[in-house]
Amino acid sequence: MFIIKHKKVFVIISAILVCLSIGAIVFSGLKLGIDFKGGSLTEVEYTTIRPEQVMIEETIRSLSLGEMVIQPMGTMGYSIKTKQINETERASLMSALGSDATEKSFTSIGPSVGAELIRKSLISFILVSLGIIFWIAFSFRKVSKPVSSWKYGLIAIITLIHDIMIPVGAFAVLSSIYGTEIDTLFVVAILTVLGLSVSDTIVVFDRIRENIRVGHYKTFEETVGKSLEQVYTRSIATSSTVIIALLALVFFGPSSTKVFAMMLTAGMFFGTYSSIFLASPLLVFFKNLQKK
Amino acid sequence: MWKTRITALLVLLLGIGLGFFVYQSEISYRNLAPEAKATGMAKFPFKLGLDLSGGTHLVYKADVSQVASADLKNSMDALRDVIERRVNVFGVSEPIVQVQNGGFSNQGEERLIVDLPGVTDVSRAVEMIGQTPMLDFRTENPNKDQTQEATVGADGVIKLNMNPQYILTDLTGRYLDKAILDFDQTTGEPMVSLQFDEEGSLLFEKITKENIGKSVAIFLDGQPISIPTVNEAITGGKAQISGNFTPEEARLLVGRLNSGALPVPISLISTQTIGPSLGAQATSNGVKAAIIGFLAIALFLIIWYRLPGVIATVALSMYVLIMLSIFKLVPVTLTAAGIAGFIISIGIAVDANVLIFERIKEELRKGNDSILDSIHHGFKRAWLSVRDSNISSIITALILFWFGTSLIKGFALVFLIGVIVSMVSAISITRLFLYTLNIKKKNKLTGFLFGSGFSNASTQVIK
Numbered sequence: 001m002f003i004i005k006h007k008k009v010f011v012i013i014s015a016i017l018v019c020l021s022i023g024a025i026v027f028s029g030l031k032l033g034i035d036f037k038g039g040s041l042t043e044v045e046y047t048t049i050r051p052e053q054v055m056i057e058e059t060i061r062s063l064s065l066g067e068m069v070i071q072p073m074g075t076m077g078y079s080i081k082t083k084q085i086n087e088t089e090r091a092s093l094m095s096a097l098g099s100d101a102t103e104k105s106f107t108s109i110g111p112s113v114g115a116e117l118i119r120k121s122l123i124s125f126i127l128v129s130l131g132i133i134f135w136i137a138f139s140f141r142k143v144s145k146p147v148s149s150w151k152y153g154l155i156a157i158i159t160l161i162h163d164i165m166i167p168v169g170a171f172a173v174l175s176s177i178y179g180t181e182i183d184t185l186f187v188v189a190i191l192t193v194l195g196l197s198v199s200d201t202i203v204v205f206d207r208i209r210e211n212i213r214v215g216h217y218k219t220f221e222e223t224v225g226k227s228l229e230q231v232y233t234r235s236i237a238t239s240s241t242v243i244i245a246l247l248a249l250v251f252f253g254p255s256s257t258k259v260f261a262m263m264l265t266a267g268m269f270f271g272t273y274s275s276i277f278l279a280s281p282l283l284v285f286f287k288n289l290q291k292k
Numbered sequence: 293m294w295k296t297r298i299t300a301l302l303v304l305l306l307g308i309g310l311g312f313f314v315y316q317s318e319i320s321y322r323n324l325a326p327e328a329k330a331t332g333m334a335k336f337p338f339k340l341g342l343d344l345s346g347g348t349h350l351v352y353k354a355d356v357s358q359v360a361s362a363d364l365k366n367s368m369d370a371l372r373d374v375i376e377r378r379v380n381v382f383g384v385s386e387p388i389v390q391v392q393n394g395g396f397s398n399q400g401e402e403r404l405i406v407d408l409p410g411v412t413d414v415s416r417a418v419e420m421i422g423q424t425p426m427l428d429f430r431t432e433n434p435n436k437d438q439t440q441e442a443t444v445g446a447d448g449v450i451k452l453n454m455n456p457q458y459i460l461t462d463l464t465g466r467y468l469d470k471a472i473l474d475f476d477q478t479t480g481e482p483m484v485s486l487q488f489d490e491e492g493s494l495l496f497e498k499i500t501k502e503n504i505g506k507s508v509a510i511f512l513d514g515q516p517i518s519i520p521t522v523n524e525a526i527t528g529g530k531a532q533i534s535g536n537f538t539p540e541e542a543r544l545l546v547g548r549l550n551s552g553a554l555p556v557p558i559s560l561i562s563t564q565t566i567g568p569s570l571g572a573q574a575t576s577n578g579v580k581a582a583i584i585g586f587l588a589i590a591l592f593l594i595i596w597y598r599l600p601g602v603i604a605t606v607a608l609s610m611y612v613l614i615m616l617s618i619f620k621l622v623p624v625t626l627t628a629a630g631i632a633g634f635i636i637s638i639g640i641a642v643d644a645n646v647l648i649f650e651r652i653k654e655e656l657r658k659g660n661d662s663i664l665d666s667i668h669h670g671f672k673r674a675w676l677s678v679r680d681s682n683i684s685s686i687i688t689a690l691i692l693f694w695f696g697t698s699l700i701k702g703f704a705l706v707f708l709i710g711v712i713v714s715m716v717s718a719i720s721i722t723r724l725f726l727y728t729l730n731i732k733k734k735n736k737l738t739g740f741l742f743g744s745g746f747s748n749a750s751t752q753v754i755k
Contacts, residue, residue, distance in 0.1 A: 043570075086560070087418050104570050106414070110561035112401070113351065124695040131687040139680055185629060188692060188700055192636075192707070195688025199681035203647070206677050234650040237596065241589050241646070242639030248585030249635050254574035256343065257632045264636065 004225040007281030014278045018162055021169020028172045033181035036118050038111035040085045043104040044097055045077035051098070053078070059096045065089060071179065077104065084108050121187045128194050133157060136202065140209060155282045156201055159274040163197040164190055167266035171259075180259055189263035196242070196264075197271025200235055204275045207231045208283070220287050224280050232276055239272035300728040303610070303721060310613040317620060336620040340409070341627035341702050344575045346568030347409040348417060352558040354402040366546075368402055371558070373544070375404060379417075384408050404558060414565050430458035430509045430516075431499060458509045458516070463495045471546045473539075474532065482542035484518075486531040493529025501525035518545060578631035585635045586612065589642055597649055600726065604645040607722040611641045614713055624709070627702035637710025640685065644718030647681075648674040667726050671719070678715060685711045 034041050053070055056078060060068050069081040085093065085108060094103055137153040168190070174180050207227040217223040246268065249261035313336075321337035342349050354371060368391045376389040388407040411417055469492070474485040488496050499508060500522050509519045590608065593601035615634065619626060626634075652670030656663065689711065692704035 087415050091415055102567070103565070104567045106563065106565040108563040112353075113562045120695050124691050127691050128688050131691065132684050135683060135687065184700060188629065188703060191688055191692055191695075195685040196640075198684040199643075202681045202684065203677055206680060230654070231650075234646060237646045237650070238643045241592060241642040242636060244588045244592060245585040245635045245639035248581045248588060249632055251581075252577060252584050253581035253632065253635075254577040254628045256574060256628045257578075260629065260632060264632075 002225075004221050004228070004281060004284055007284055010277040011281050011285070014162055014274065018165045018169075021165045021172075024169040024172040028176035030168070030172055031175055031179070031181045033183040034081065034107065034109050034114070035183045036114045036121075038084055038109050038114040040082050040090075040106070040108040042080045042082075042090070042093065042106050043073060043077060044080070044094075044101040045073070045104050046098075046100050047076070047102065048100055050076050050078075056080070056097070060093065063089070063092060063096055065093065084110055117184065124187070124191055125194075128191050129157070129160070132160070132194065132198050136198070136205075139202075140205065151286050152205055152283075155279055155286070156198060156205075158282060159201055159271075159279045160194055160198060162274050162278060163193060163267060163271045166270050167193065167263050170266055171263060174259075185257065185260040186263065189260050189267065192264060193267030193271060196268060197274065200239065200271050201275040201279050203235060203238075204228065204231055204279060208280070221284055224284055228276060228280050235272055235276055239268055242268050296724065296727050300724050303724060304606075307610045307613055310610075310617050314613060314616045314620065336623070338619060339623040339625045340571075340575065341625045341630065342407055342409060342564070342571075343566050343628050344571050344578070344626060344631075345409045346412065346566050346571035347407065348411050348414050348566075349562075349564040350406040350408075350418065350560060351562035352404040352406070353561045354404055354558050364402070368404075370544075371404060375406065379406065379408065384411055403561075410568070412565065412567060414563065418560060418563075428460060428511050429463040429496075429499065430460055430511055431503050432506045432508075433459045458511070461495070461499055463492065463499060468492060469529075473542050473546045482539045483532050484542055484545050488529035488531075490529070493527070496529055496531065497525060497527050500531075574628045578628060582631060582635050582638075586638055589638060593642065593645075597646075600645075600649045600652070603725045604642065604649070604722060606725060607645065607717055608638065608641060610721050611714060611717040612638065614717065615710060618709060618713070619706075624705055625702050626706070629700065630702035630706045633703040633706035634710060637707060637714060640682075640711060641714030641717065643681070644674075644678045644714055645722055647677050648718065648722065650674075651677075664727070667723075671723055675719060678718065682711050682715055 050072075053072065056070055057068070060070075060080065060082070065085060066083045071079050071081075073079045080093075090106060090108070094101065133153045133156070136156050137150050140149040140152045171180070171182075171186070204227065207230055208224055211217060211223045211227050217226055243265055246261050246265040250258055250265060253261060317336040318338065354368065372389055372391050376387070379387045379389060386409060388405070390405045390407075392403040392405055408417060469487045469489045472485045472487070474483045475481065476483055503522045504524060505522065507519045507521050509516045511517070586608070590605045593604050593608070595601070597604065615637070618624065624630070648670055651674040652667055655666035655669045655673075686708060689704050689708035693701055693708065695704075
């Protein structure tokens with residue numbers, strides 16, 4: 001009941017967080033990686049001494065490979081981003097970098113592949129969202145009073161937007177500090193968060209639905225409030241186990257999935273937060289709006 | 293009661309069996325001599341994706357502007373065969389050459405995807421693959437009766453070098469207009485009909501005139517694919533190759549000839565190389581994270597849920613073993629993202645158990661039923677929640693599977709299998725073990741054992 005009594009506070013907190021995130025995104029911008037823009041990424045590591053970055057830049061400039069972005073990687077390596085280069089150019093790049101350099105990885109993506117990835121990402125996003133709306137509307141179709149079933153779907157969408165916005169906002173901040181870019185795993189993380197956070201929200205709604213059916217409590221507010229009390233331990237326990245697993249990934253897992261795991265952790269955390277502190281208050285708000 | 297206990301025992305034994313299988317298959321595989329063939333358990337190692345094994349991923353675009361849409365599938369299949377043969381020359385273990393058809397997601401482009409695990413000499417790989425298929429016609433070498441060289445390969449097979457037997461002529465695939473699958477009018481045998489263009493027809497006429505009674509070899513990519521004997525001089529550029537083809541062989545030959553005749557030019561649009569050291573590091577880190585994650589979760593479960601937590605940990609271990617065995621048997625290609633998906637699914641597997649326990653706790657708190665009944669009701673009520681909440685994850689996994697490159701498909705598949713197996717294992721295995729315990733008395737001890745967190749299951753919460 002505590003949550004419902006203070007529902008205004010919690011909704012406002014969520015709203016502030018979302019606004020901050022949107023601000024971060026607009027202000028720092030999200031950088032698209034080569035997966036989407038096309039281009040080449042070469043990661044090299046030196047065995048004995050790593051040359052100065054300025055020297056590397058000069059060497060590459062002399063090869064006229066166009067624009068480049070070089071970043072140090074660890075203590076002995078560099079990551080070199082250029083426009084898409086073909087095999088011969090890659091070979092000459094490697095030889096120009098010296099025999100001491102070993103190529104740890106090389107990725108070259110054509111612009112058409114990148115554009116296609118953008119399309120696919122947007123389509124997947126829409127499909128997952130639609131799939132989830134329909135699933136919720138369908139599974140809650142019998143609960144039409146006091147709040148109609150499609151409103152549950154609507155609230156789920158609002159919480160989803162909240163759940164995604166905040167991690168993406170955090171990513172934007174990360175991006176402006178470390179220069180992290182959006183890659184395919186980022187999109188996968190977002191889509192996965194969609195699926196996972198909804199499942200948490202559903203458990204809460206599920207309980208509310210059951211309590212409405214049983215008709216134990218007098219008012220709708222009480223029903224929602226008591227339902228929350230009954231499920232919040234479960235919600236937190238469940239998310240905790242997934243977050244424990246994800247944290248293990250962040251700290252001990254492969255470097256290629258670190259950012260991925262961080263995004264998922266944030267998404268999971270806010271997913272649970274929104275199921276408890278956002279979805280139910282909104283439900284009560286909607287019902288109160290109906291009366292007027 | 294005994295039936296339950298025996299079933300539980302069998303399930304435990306199954307778990308141990310699976311554990312042994314997972315362990316032994318990895319060990320046997322590592323102990324294989326380099327050239328030896330895998331038998332028994334060694335046939336089931338974990339299949340690692342490129343980002344874990346190191347290797348090269350190439351995406352080619354096929355220029356099919358010259359190909360009629362009816363021929364499209366055949367041309368792409370023939371292209372795939374040729375490239376696969378070239379790749380096999382490298383001795384790459386388990387290369388993957390796939391056609392990705394033009395479609396809604398591809399903007400209508402026909403693509404060829406080549407995955408070469410363990411190959412890091414990208415330049416050489418790209419060079420050899422990049423050539424368009426070469427078709428040429430050769431005549432018998434007048435010096436063919438010289439002594440031939442036979443070499444014995446490492447596997448004891450004798451190889452005869454046929455190539456010096458034939459010499460090149462001017463007639464190559466450039467001059468072939470079309471090859472068609474045909475059937476002999478009288479015998480109904482499958483044959484391949486060739487049609488040369490003008491220049492080719494003249495060349496062909498000359499070659500056949502000069503080689504009546506001798507054989508003319510058709511070479512594709514430097515390997516003879518057919519060596520028919522010339523019966524007569526052929527004018528008009530039409531020829532038929534017959535001779536003991538099955539319809540399948542003939543169809544294949546037609547495809548190959550057409551791909552040599554109308555080479556489908558391919559251009560490289562995307563490359564990804566991952567060095568083996570990077571791959572090995574990713575693998576070891578992934579395994580480390582998985583183990584730590586599992587232990588942390590087990591600890592949490594036992595401390596928070598006590599007795600049911602212990603049971604859940606056992607069920608979780610079974611879950612992990614079942615998943616690992618599925619990965620080996622299907623096989624599922626593991627990528628770095630896939631390992632991430634596996635670790636996440638361990639967390640989700642617990643979810644179903646948590647839902648069930650919380651329900652059981654509630655039933656116990658209501659105070660009226662025996663423990664067995666509480667467990668029973670808890671499971672029934674929780675199943676709907678479990679099902680509903682996991683369906684959204686399944687929807688996501690399915691769409692991710694459609695969306696992704698091979699690296700992402702790995703994640704989606706692991707995630708999907710994980711969610712499904714987790715539902716099944718929680719509902720069946722956990723329930724089985726809980727029933728087996730057959731705890732009847734309700735006292736302070738069971739209250740503690742079945743409670744969770746900071747409260748007991750025997751205390752009634754006054755609201």
